[in-house]
Amino acid sequence: NATRLLGKTVLVTGASSGIGAATAILFARGGANVILVARRIDALKTVTDACIAAHKESGLNQGGKFASVQVDVSDKAQVAGLWDKVPQDLRNVDVLVNNAGYVLGVEHAGDIADADIEGMFATNVLGLISVTQLLIKDFKVRKSGHVINIGSIAGREPYAGGSIYTATKHAVRAFTGSIMRELVNTPIRVTEVQPGMVETEFSIVRYRGDTNAAAKVYDGLQPLTAGDIAEEIVWVASRPPHVNVAELFVMPVNQA
Numbered sequence: 001n002a003t004r005l006l007g008k009t010v011l012v013t014g015a016s017s018g019i020g021a022a023t024a025i026l027f028a029r030g031g032a033n034v035i036l037v038a039r040r041i042d043a044l045k046t047v048t049d050a051c052i053a054a055h056k057e058s059g060l061n062q063g064g065k066f067a068s069v070q071v072d073v074s075d076k077a078q079v080a081g082l083w084d085k086v087p088q089d090l091r092n093v094d095v096l097v098n099n100a101g102y103v104l105g106v107e108h109a110g111d112i113a114d115a116d117i118e119g120m121f122a123t124n125v126l127g128l129i130s131v132t133q134l135l136i137k138d139f140k141v142r143k144s145g146h147v148i149n150i151g152s153i154a155g156r157e158p159y160a161g162g163s164i165y166t167a168t169k170h171a172v173r174a175f176t177g178s179i180m181r182e183l184v185n186t187p188i189r190v191t192e193v194q195p196g197m198v199e200t201e202f203s204i205v206r207y208r209g210d211t212n213a214a215a216k217v218y219d220g221l222q223p224l225t226a227g228d229i230a231e232e233i234v235w236v237a238s239r240p241p242h243v244n245v246a247e248l249f250v251m252p253v254n255q256a
């Protein structure tokens with residue numbers, strides 16, 4: 001029921017492109033306020049403008065407050081200072097979408113640079129944990145809230161050439177399942193959405209900017225779009241308050 005989103009406030013990390021951008025825009029279309037978080041402020045502002053337009057088009061005339069917030073989630077001090085960059089009237093967040101994340105490289109474990117290992121863990125795992133800790137404090141005080149973490153098929157199945165990324169996404173799944181159990185007797189909900197292959201900038205980042213190699217990944221299959229996953233995230237967030245979708249594993253129809 002989309003009316004459950006009216007006037008809610010959603011914080012989306014990694015909102016400057018791909019799944020996060022599509023999610024922010026879809027929440028805006030559903031009548032929610034959105035705080036958009038990422039490192040690239042210009043891209044964030046473009047997505048924020050798209051949120052404003054989507055909200056106007058919806059004709060709902062509800063909520064409709066948006067903020068672009070430049071925060072690197074892998075930097076604990078920046079996460080701690082996040083509220084300083086958010087307008088007062090957007091600080092009561094109802095839904096957190098922990099989406100910021102990436103994979104870099106396809107090397108086998110012995111050949112991966114320390115900086116790449118540390119970078120993926122710092123963003124995908126430690127960043128997600130820092131942002132969750134920041135929000136969960138508020139959720140506990142207000143006795144409401146929903147944490148939606150973006151995991152991956154890579155958090156369910158390891159694969160060659162993905163040792164570090166799959167390790168980070170397995171960690172996301174373990175963390176998400178644990179906090180869901182910790183909060184089980186509270187109204188706070190915890191969900192993990194686990195996409196299969198989605199065509200976004202993800203593959204371009206993985207292949208370090210080589211767009212040809214990035215595109216080859218999708219040979220012979222029709223990947224999901226960022227909008228497909230955004231629809232699942234918004235669906236999860238708009239279930240009745242007593243319903244917690246614990247995990248949602250979404251694959252392209254022809255991905256093995």
Ligand code: NDP
Binds near residue numbers: 037127
């Ligand atoms: P994109 O590369 O399009 O988006 C990644 C987003 O994360 C960008 O907005 C980027 O913004 C942000 N981000 C990366 N590092 C940081 C950081 N340190 N601090 C803040 N923001 C950061 O890829 P997707 O949309 O595909 O990826 C979104 C999520 O979905 C990721 O967690 C990914 O692991 C997951 N996923 C993706 C799949 C796919 O096939 N595409 C499959 C399964 C899961 P900026 O650079 O501006 O900081």
